[in-house]
Amino acid sequence: MSTSRVRLSPEERRLQLLDLGARLFATRSVEEISIDVLAEEAGVSRGLLYHYFGGKQDFREAVIRHAVEDLVEQTAPPATGDPLERLATSVGVYVDYVIANLTGYRSLVRAAAGGSEDLRAIYEEARSALTDRIFREDSLGDHLHDDAATRLVIRGWSALVEEMVLTWAADPSVMSREALVDTLVGALPALTGVVSGDRPG
Amino acid sequence: MSTSRVRLSPEERRLQLLDLGARLFATRSVEEISIDVLAEEAGVSRGLLYHYFGGKQDFREAVIRHAVEDLVEQTAPPATGDPLERLATSVGVYVDYVIANLTGYRSLVRAAAGGSEDLRAIYEEARSALTDRIFREDSLGDHLHDDAATRLVIRGWSALVEEMVLTWAADPSVMSREALVDTLVGALPALTGVVSGDRPG
Structure with missing residues (x-):
């Protein structure tokens, strides 16, 4: 996570985190998509994820919505x-x-x-x-x-x-x-x- | 429930109770199908239902299976x-x-x-x-x-x-x-x- 330190806007940073989260969707069920799992898999701090997504439920929904929007776009x-x-x-x-x-x-x-x-x-x-x-x-x-x-x-x-x-x-x-x-x-x-x-x- | 007192075999009695249970399926969700609801709706004693069907979960499954078999038959x-x-x-x-x-x-x-x-x-x-x-x-x-x-x-x-x-x-x-x-x-x-x-x- 430290190779390129381009300064991202909060919106860009949130999108980057959603992209990371949506990748979990490939091999995890919706129940398994959580702040804890993403923090562990992607080496992102739990605090940062809570900062961007609020609660656990909001995070899960945002990730799934992002993954599904990706499907529609693709x-x-x-x-x-x-x-x-x-x-x-x-x-x-x-x-x-x-x-x-x-x-x-x-x-x-x-x-x-x-x-x-x-x-x-x-x-x-x-x-x-x-x-x-x-x-x-x-x-x-x-x-x-x-x-x-x-x-x-x-x-x-x-x-x-x-x-x-x-x-x-x-x-x-x-x-x-x-x-x-x-x-x-x-x-x-x-x-x-x-x-x-x-x-x- | 007291109009005709024909003597039924246990098997016939169980089938009769399943038919009553399957009627609940018309207007109730699977979650709402229970021994308590049938006992109340059909005026059957809870004790009798437990006697014929064992536990609550077994009763629900037996009723749904019966309703679905009815669908296949019809x-x-x-x-x-x-x-x-x-x-x-x-x-x-x-x-x-x-x-x-x-x-x-x-x-x-x-x-x-x-x-x-x-x-x-x-x-x-x-x-x-x-x-x-x-x-x-x-x-x-x-x-x-x-x-x-x-x-x-x-x-x-x-x-x-x-x-x-x-x-x-x-x-x-x-x-x-x-x-x-x-x-x-x-x-x-x-x-x-x-x-x-x-x-x-």
């Missing part, structure tokens, strides 16, 4: 290209993120599903951000109607993606990463095609 | 008919079950996801039973290969169904029950079509 599709190829890039990064952060990510999904209201809020925000982007980016071009029925199907698709990636990560011998990404991407127009079949015209 | 598709129509009957009953038992079912999904190992085991057993039946019943006829890749997709479809039905139940104005069932049923061949597109031949 999975941003490229600005141009074929819609489904852009979606494939985004889904591919999501798959890689889950593999790289399996312990933390799986525990977040479980904690959010299991009744922790604060974690559920963080998780739902990320999910909404990812879903809204699918409409904003118009990944499927003319195939995607932005209506309540399609949003319900996209929500179902998100659950399918999460379940398939977490199950696959536990046993990747089932199919290659490329076949997984292809299946997840192909599932979206297949599903929205089913619901649009319901419409007149 | 959703059995008709023995004959067009494969997708048989699946539609099954999915329709599932939708109705979730609506009728929304509080209990949603709390079970959350508790199972959230780290309660015993409840997760019950939930996973039910999920496997429902998934295995899709292959056994051959709902999709020749379209359904029983291989690891297809099983992964079916698991994804299960997650999609659960998410869509629970989300829809919170706001059924999005689409009719019939449109929901049609979408869920149509999603299965659409999804398995995507994964079989991955195969040679």
